[in-house]
Amino acid sequence: MSVPSHSLGITRYQLFCVLAASLSSLNYGWNYGVVNLPGDIITKCDAGPQYFSNKFPSCMPTSDTIWGLVIGAFPLGALIGAISCTHFANAYGRRAVLIYSNVISIIAAALLGTALNIPMLVTARFLVGVAQGCANGTYTNYVTEITTPRARSTLGSVIQLSICMGTMLSQLVSLGLVKPPLWRVLFAITGAISILSIWLLTKCVESPKWLISKQRTFEAQSNLQRLRKSADCTEEFAALVETVHAEMGPHSYTATVSDLLRGKTPNNLRHQLLLAVLGMSFQQLSGIGGVSFYSTKLFSSIASAPPAEYTPKPQLAQILTAVVSTVGTVAALVGAIMAGYFGRRSLLLFSHGAMAVSSLLIAVGSVKGYSLLAISMVFIFYCVYIVGAGSLPWIFPGEMTPIYAVSAIVAVSGSIAYTCVFVVGMVFPLLMDAWNGYTFLLFAAINFxxxxxxxxxxxxxxxxxxxxxxxIHSVGIHNVMKRKFRQQK
Known part of the structure; x- marks a missing residue:
């Protein structure tokens, strides 16, 4: 006798679909971290004077401010992608948007590999940002809608694991590809990741929940059965149909971003919107952008070392940058396991609380010259971020929002996140120059x-x-610690 499908954990095909979709997040992590090590090679020509190979310049001398624009173009594009893909994800499906966002990424990769000047780099970084911003928001919906309740906690954390792996790979590969003209190959690898992603996604099914919302119930039932292996899907499918009809209403309503922001939705979703925005805002304003984009500069500052000139062998700050991203990937694996045992709330509180303490100790170590303390706290800061604040803001909004508003709420919160990434990417080096070790006192306050x-x-x-x-919670903004809102164990 088959077991009920809603009691299942992770099935093989369910895992395959999640991992195939997560390559888009891996690509996001790649582009997030790939600019870290080769920055001075490109902008300051640290590997030697500028020369041209097949009409392609070996470096592009420019100021730190303009290079900040190259870095910031990626989250700016992601902001546009997060907003613009809402309609397409609702109209054409989650899997389709994931596939076509990779096509944009391939075009961007061609521009990155052949860029002749800084404006071309900015344009290419903006385009790849559009692709990854669109894919990240859609990925969240896709995973939530294809996984069982028992599997969702662990598989929902794969997004952060993928981002960490992408960042780690970009740092490790950068150690060997920073010199001209190999940094072009380094930037263009994003296209190869996208090609692999498209191939794998063609073997995945569309979200059953989305198919039901489009009255394609037979296809939805077939897809759900593939995702649940040989389990009995009768009860889960009936409940899913009932849930979708209840969430969509009699007229198959789909909320727009404008509806959400103006409060013109059937349910009062102000609390869900506030939490999604706060989650994404604090995720990026926590200080993680400074660690991810400028860790080489940060480690040089902590160790009171002058900026390293280019040598064939990696410098200490560059090695530490690669190591911290590797440790972060291990932390993401641990976080995925912890998500199966601990609640969203407790993990997020632990994450931000630990980041507040770590930020304070980074500041103390930097100001007092305790380099070992400061560097070890950077590692701890990065790890506790990944365990909670890095992944959970992508997950919990979808667990308390009706299907008709999920895409809109992800678009708004994602846009806020990418705006914060852009701001931190532009402002962090200025803060480091002005405040030195005291910079992380600001992040300690934000995390508190x-x-x-x-x-x-x-x-x-x-x-x-x-x-x-x-x-329970579609009643406007409220204090969940009041007795009537406390969830029973």
Missing amino acids: IATVLFFFLLPETKDKQVSEMIR
Whole structure:
């Protein structure tokens, strides 16, 4: 006798689809970190004077401010991608958007590999940002909609694991490809990742929940059965149909970003919107952007070492940058396991609280000259970020939001996140120059505020029915610590 499908954990095909979709997030991590090591090689010609090979310049001398624009173009593009893909994900499906976003990424990769000047680099970085911003928001919906409740906690964390792996790979590969003209290959690898992603996604199914919302119930039932292996899907499918019809309403309503922001939705989703925005804002304002984009500069500053000139062998700061991204990937694996045992709320509170303490100790170590303390705290900061704040803001909004508003709420919160990435990418080096070691006092304060706000605003969503979370918390902004909002164990 077949077991009920809703009681299943992770099935093989379910895992395959999640991993195939997660290559888009790996690509995001790649582009997030790939500019870290080769920055001075490109802008300051550290490998030697500029020369031309087949009409391609070996470097492009420019200021730190303009290079900040190259870095910032990626999150700026991701912001546009997150907003613009909402309609397409609702109209054409989650898998289709994931596939076509990779096509944009391939075009961007061609531009990155053949860039003749800084404007071309900015344009290419903007395009690849559009692709990854669109893919990241859609990925969140896709994974939430194809996984079982038991598997969702672990597989939902794969997005952060993929981003960390992409960042780690970009740092490790950079150690051997920073010199001209190989940095062009380094930038263009994003296209190869996209080609692999497209090939794997063609072997995946579309979201059953999305198919039901489009009245394609036979296809939805077939896809659900593939995802659940040989389990009995009768009960889960009936519940899914009922849930979609209840969430969509009689007229198959789909919320726009404008509807959401103006409060013109059937349910009062102000609390869900606030949490999604706060989650993404604090995710990036926590200081992680400074560590990811400028860790080489940060480690040089902490160790009171002058900026390293180019040598064939990596310098200490460059090695530490590669090591911290590698450790972060291990932390992401640990975080994926922890997500199966601990609640969203407790992990997020732990993450921001630990980042606040780590930021404070980074500042103390930098100001007092305790390099070992500061460097070790950077590692801890990065790891505790990944365990909670790095992945959970992508997950919990979808666990308390009706299907008609999920794409819109992800678009808004994702846009906020990418705006913050852009701001931090532009401002962090200026803060480091002006405040030196005191910079992380600001991030300590931000993470402390995040901990307090989430303590009073974030309910536990792990293993809860979405319909129940909507019923309880679609009442406007409220303090979840009040007795009537406390979730029963």
